[in-house]
Amino acid sequence: MQSLTLYELNTYVRRVVESHFDDTLWLRAELAEVRESRGHCYLEFIQKADDGNNIVARARGQVWANTWNFLRPHFEKTTGQRLVAGMKVLVEVRVTFHEIYGYSLTIVDIDPTYTLGDIAKRRQEILNKLEEEGVLNMNKELPLPRLLQHIAVISSASAAGYQDFCNQLEQNAYGLAFCTQLFPAVMQGDAVESSIISALNDIADQLDTWDCVVIIRGGGAAADLNGFDTLALAENVAQFPLPVITGIGHERDDTVIDLISHTRVKTPTAAAEFLIQHQLEELTLLNSLADRITRCTSERLRTEQLRLQRIAQQLPSLFTLRKSQEEQQLQLIWQRATHAISTRLTQQQHRLALAETKLKSANPEQILRLGFSITRLNGHALTASSQVQQGDTLTTTLAHGTLTSTVTPSSP
Amino acid sequence: MNTTSTYTEAMARLESIVRQIESGEMDVDALTTQLKEAKQLVALCRQRLTTIDNEVKKILDDNDEPNVKEN
Numbered sequence: 392m393q394s395l396t397l398y399e400l401n402t403y404v405r406r407v408v409e410s411h412f413d414d415t416l417w418l419r420a421e422l423a424e425v426r427e428s429r430g431h432c433y434l435e436f437i438q439k440a441d442d443g444n445n446i447v448a449r450a451r452g453q454v455w456a457n458t459w460n461f462l463r464p465h466f467e468k469t470t471g472q473r474l475v476a477g478m479k480v481l482v483e484v485r486v487t488f489h490e491i492y493g494y495s496l497t498i499v500d501i502d503p504t505y506t507l508g509d510i511a512k513r514r515q516e517i518l519n520k521l522e523e524e525g526v527l528n529m530n531k532e533l534p535l536p537r538l539l540q541h542i543a544v545i546s547s548a549s550a551a552g553y554q555d556f557c558n559q560l561e562q563n564a565y566g567l568a569f570c571t572q573l574f575p576a577v578m579q580g581d582a583v584e585s586s587i588i589s590a591l592n593d594i595a596d597q598l599d600t601w602d603c604v605v606i607i608r609g610g611g612a613a614a615d616l617n618g619f620d621t622l623a624l625a626e627n628v629a630q631f632p633l634p635v636i637t638g639i640g641h642e643r644d645d646t647v648i649d650l651i652s653h654t655r656v657k658t659p660t661a662a663a664e665f666l667i668q669h670q671l672e673e674l675t676l677l678n679s680l681a682d683r684i685t686r687c688t689s690e691r692l693r694t695e696q697l698r699l700q701r702i703a704q705q706l707p708s709l710f711t712l713r714k715s716q717e718e719q720q721l722q723l724i725w726q727r728a729t730h731a732i733s734t735r736l737t738q739q740q741h742r743l744a745l746a747e748t749k750l751k752s753a754n755p756e757q758i759l760r761l762g763f764s765i766t767r768l769n770g771h772a773l774t775a776s777s778q779v780q781q782g783d784t785l786t787t788t789l790a791h792g793t794l795t796s797t798v799t800p801s802s803p
Numbered sequence: 804m805n806t807t808s809t810y811t812e813a814m815a816r817l818e819s820i821v822r823q824i825e826s827g828e829m830d831v832d833a834l835t836t837q838l839k840e841a842k843q844l845v846a847l848c849r850q851r852l853t854t855i856d857n858e859v860k861k862i863l864d865d866n867d868e869p870n871v872k873e874n
Contacts, residue, residue, distance in 0.1 A: 537811050538851065541859060570855045572863060600862055673814075674852050680817050681845045687824040688838050695831055 401490035408494075412486035415499055422478045423449070430456035432463070432474070436496065452484065452496035462501050469503035481505035517622050517647045526629040530653045533634045536602050539669045542571045543594040543601040543633075545587055547578045552609015552638070552659035559663030567670045578608040583618025588627050598632060605666075606648070607638040607659035619646035628652055638662040759790035810851045817844045 395403070420436035423446075427433070431453055438448040454462060466474055474480075483500035521527040542560075546553040553573065560569045574590035577583055587606065594604055606628075618624075619639055625647045628635050634653035638661055639646050649655040656662045751757065755765070765788045766773045773779065779798050787794040820841045823829045829837060 537814065540852075540855070566853050568853050568855050570859060570863065597862075600859065670852055674849070677814070677817075677845060677848050677852070680814075680821050681841070683821050684817075684824060684838065684841045684845075687821070688834055691824065691827065691829075691831070691834065 398490055401488070401493075405488040405490060408486060408488040415483050415485045417481060417502075418484050418496065419479070419481050419505070420448075420450070422474065422476050422480055424476050425474050427459075430459065432459045434474075434498070435476075450494065450496055452482075452498055454498040458499060462498070466501055466503045466506075474501075478506050479509040514620055514647050514650070517620065517625050518650065520622055521625055521629055521651065524626070526626060527651060529629050530631060530635050530651060533632070533653055535634055535653070535669065537673060539602045539666050540569055541600060541602045542569060542666065543604045544571050544573050545576050545590045545594075545604060545606045546573060546608065546659070548573055548575050550578060550607070550609045550659075552607050555609060556605070556607055556638075556659035556663045559660050560666065563667045565667070565671055565674060567667060567674065569666065569670075579618065584621045584624045587624055591627050591631055595632070601633055603634045603636060603653075603666075604631065605636045605638070605662050606652070607662055609659050619648050621647075624648060625651055636662055636665060756790070759788070762790075764789050810848055813844045813848050813851075817841060817848070820844075 418436070420438055422434055423437040424435035425432065434452040434454070436448075436450045436452055437446050439445060440447050463474070481502040482496075482498045483502075484496040484498055486494075487497055488494050518527065544553065544556065546556070557571060560571065563569075574593050576590045577586040591604070594601060628637075628648045629651045635648075636654045636656065637646075637649045637652040638656045638659050639649055645655065654665060656665050759765070767786045767788070768779055768783055773785070779785065781798050781800055783798045785796050785798065787796065820837050824834070824837065
């Protein structure tokens with residue numbers, strides 16, 4: 392039986408490959424991994440099935456340093472982004488096969504315009520759908536509870552990021568208490584969507600226990616972020632009744648759920664920091680209220696003391712002032728009273744003098760002197776001729792002397 | 804979380820006491836009572852921020868999850 396050594400076989404394959412691919416060709420593929428090492432850039436290309444989830448092809452590739460040195464600035468200048476996993480690219484490649492390293496693609500050129508907006512376009516489609524459904528900003532619009540203490544964490548138990556998150560919370564320097572519970576989920580690959588939705592459902596069963604949900608992920612190839620860019624997951628997060636805090640994406644790339652979550656941070660540590668900061672603000676507010684109460688109360692008491700002191704000091708002089716005012720008043724009243732009395736006396740004297748004069752003029756003697764006389768019958772003064780009869784003896788008093796007369800019939 | 808409402812109410816009451824004291828509206832006779840109440844509210848709120856309620860711990864224990872962490 393004829394057989395080949397591995398080297399012979401690989402050499403044969405290499406020759407076949409080289410003879411069939413003697414020229415470069417343009418390739419459309421998605422990047423699953425981008426890694427730089429000693430100036431070279433190592434890539435992993437994938438192609439997904441039309442449903443967008445299952446991978447149907449995979450190949451390794453590399454950009455040698457001399458090419459990478461000018462391709463990289465060219466790509467970054469055009470797209471404004473670094474070449475990262477998850478991107479769809481159009482690259483000019485040479486197909487190679489190496490006896491030791493096997494099949495790989497050597498990149499000689501890249502067309503950045505192809506990549507532009509490709510992932511963004513997919514994410515935008517999901518965001519548009521959420522907007523149509525009217526749920527795009529639902530989670531963002533939830534008010535953050537004043538206490539973010541009971542934290543439901545969706546992560547992978549083994550993820551370094553989850554440990555970082557817990558450590559950061561536990562070691563907060565302010566004595567703030569946090570209570571976390573892990574709702575384990577797969578954070579990479581195709582199971583991300585169903586696994587996170589299931590964890591969200593578990594949390595939803597105990598809504599009263601939790602203040603917020605934190606979804607964090609630490610490490611892993613960035614291409615795995617694709618699992619976070621699905622419509623069903625986005626719909627679940629957007630409509631979740633508790634605020635969702637995410638730390639999933641990386642520096643330059645936000646997943647859809649980062650975009651629709653209540654708060655997006657970059658790392659699990661930053662998520663913990665966000666919670667600590669939120670609680671610290673409450674603690675600071677509380678301390679400041681306590682300070683203000685203490686300060687205001689003592690200020691108020693001091694003010695009252697000063698007021699009392701001032702009043703006590705003013706009392707003697709106020710009393711003196713009041714006393715002299717009263718004395719003046721009394722003096723005034725006395726003056727008015729004496730004046731009134733003397734006025735009244737003078738008036739009475741005048742009236743008396745007047746009465747005296749009147750009395751004088753009414754004296755009968757005075758009247759008799761004027762030539763009037765008084766005629767009496769039996770001692771009674773007469774005022775009418777009808778009072779006398781013929782023969783009566785009348786006595787008439789004059790100013791000087793008295794006449795006696797007898798009544799005779801009057802001549803007609 | 805239902806304990807949030809207690810905390811929120813306590814903070815609201817505290818803020819209202821501070822406003823009253825600061826505005827000088829408060830009667831000096833009432834000051835001592837209010838100060839006492841404020842002190843209790845501060846203690847309550849501070850405790851809420853720095854400890855985890857036993858009731859919550861119990862709920863979490865009942866979940867029978869090995870991953871519950873509390874500091």
